[in-house]
Amino acid sequence: MDFHHLNYWQEKAKNITPESRLFINGEYCEAQDKSTFATLDPAAQHPITAVARGKKADVDIAVRSAREVFERGDWSQASPAKRKAVLNKLADLMEQHHEELALLETLDTGKPIRHSLRDDIPGAARAIRWYAEAIDKVYGEVATTSPSELAMIVREPVGVIAAVVPWNFPLLLACWKLGPALAAGNSVILKPSEKSPLTALRLAGLAKEAGLPDGVLNVISGFGHEAGQALSLHPDVDVITFTGSTRTGKQLLKDAGDSNMKRVWLEAGGKSANVVFADCPDLEKAAAATAAGIFYNQGQVCIAGTRLLVEESIADRFLALLKEQAKHWQPGNPLDPACTMGTLIDNAHADTVQSFIRDGESGNTLLLDGRSDAHPAAVGPTIFVDVDPCSHISRDEIFGPVLVVNRFRSEEEALQLANDSDYGLGAAVWTGSLNRAHRLSRRLKAGSIFVNNYNDGDMTVPFGGYKQSGNGRDKSLHALEKFSELKTIWIALEPSS
Structure with a gap:
């Protein structure tokens, strides 16, 4: 075999x-x-x-x-x-x-x-x-x-x-x-x-x-x-x-x-913002990374890119690319090596995710509905667009494959929307402007900022968040500080005779 x-x-x-x-x-x-x-x-x-x-x-x-x-x-x-x-x-x-x-x-x-x-x-x-x-x-x-x-x-x-x-x-x-x-x-x-x-x-x-x-x-x-x-x-x-x-x-x-x-x-927890500007150098790459950033592990990822902010002039084109990418993330048998999405952790959590989707249907546009009767613990890619930033699906951690999308017209508006969260675990910026990448990386309130990628990294960098995303850091040498005591030893030396 x-x-x-x-x-x-x-x-x-x-x-x-x-x-x-x-x-x-x-x-x-x-x-x-x-x-x-x-x-x-x-x-x-x-x-x-x-x-x-x-x-x-x-x-x-x-x-x-x-x-x-x-x-x-x-x-x-x-x-x-x-x-x-x-x-x-x-x-x-x-x-x-x-x-x-x-x-x-x-x-x-x-x-x-x-x-x-x-x-x-x-x-x-x-x-x-x-x-x-x-x-x-x-x-x-x-x-x-x-x-x-x-x-x-x-x-x-x-x-x-x-x-x-x-x-x-x-x-x-x-x-x-x-x-x-x-x-x-x-x-x-x-x-x-x-x-x-x-x-x-x-x-x-x-x-x-x-x-x-x-x-x-x-x-x-x-x-x-x-x-x-x-x-x-x-x-x-x-x-x-x-x-x-x-x-x-x-x-x-x-x-x-x-x-x-x-x-x-x-x-x-997290409710991370993924910000795509019109000068993004590769929209197809950004769409693929956006899909992986929310649908990987069935969306059960603390740093998942659950909020997509896309510049208005490219929004329709980008959403079409994203919807196409979602086809590569469909629930199946987890034991099948070809499967890219399995089930949620249990039926109760699937019910919770579906209740968020039902709640989001009121007043928002459901671009893609991942609900299915095929399996009680399975929820597929789900996308809401033009979502009220004050709604539950915009503010609460759903911990499932549910993406909320908003359009923006300016860098300042994008920054305000991205930082308008109780959480601050991660954020991403897609842009071809080095100046903009640096400006926003400094001003976004999150523990990890990804530029022209989503959630890349390795063991050399710390992982953790701002605000109600927590106070510690996993990974890197910084994690060792959390598991060690810092001691000062002060010795008075006798003068030579």
């Missing part, structure tokens, strides 16, 4: 047995109260397996084991070279098991296997390897003092990190956080979404095989109001790093204040 064919993946899906237990202190185990929950395949519409449902009692054990190994120094005091070798081995194992991990990701989320294979799993392994290679290249500082003093500025691991990650890119986003947290020497409790726990649980076993000491990585599958809140309120968790909704992010900030003032790093 060939992995380029549907039958190959269907056979593998029949024979796979996912790990479904918690991973605490180097061992797989049931939840303390033996409870479980079902993780569902949204495409096949049936349960995959019963997963251990971690709660406060399990979190307490995991945090205790993480703290004990941290204080013992098995990992926190290991040399950078030792940590580098273990994390590189973990990346090797992820690459060796890439088909298994990709299949688990697709079964658990409904995303196309082609994207799991091409993007999610390689990207996750790259994140681990990038931080493995970075950690022995990060130095402290010596301050400029008088000759009778020595002042050193050093970075140390914080302690116990809780990483709470979402269901849209389960393993990739987990590794964006695990990479810097582990490389810096911390212990981690990873809480995957209850909708997509399988790759995180499998990763734990690979980490042990790679040589990560017991207790350094623990994985607690479970629900946010149980396992997640137990972590956010825990007095012995030093940092919580989170990717997910703005609503949940605000709750985590409250929980941190109600407990031990733990640091909270948030990557939250």
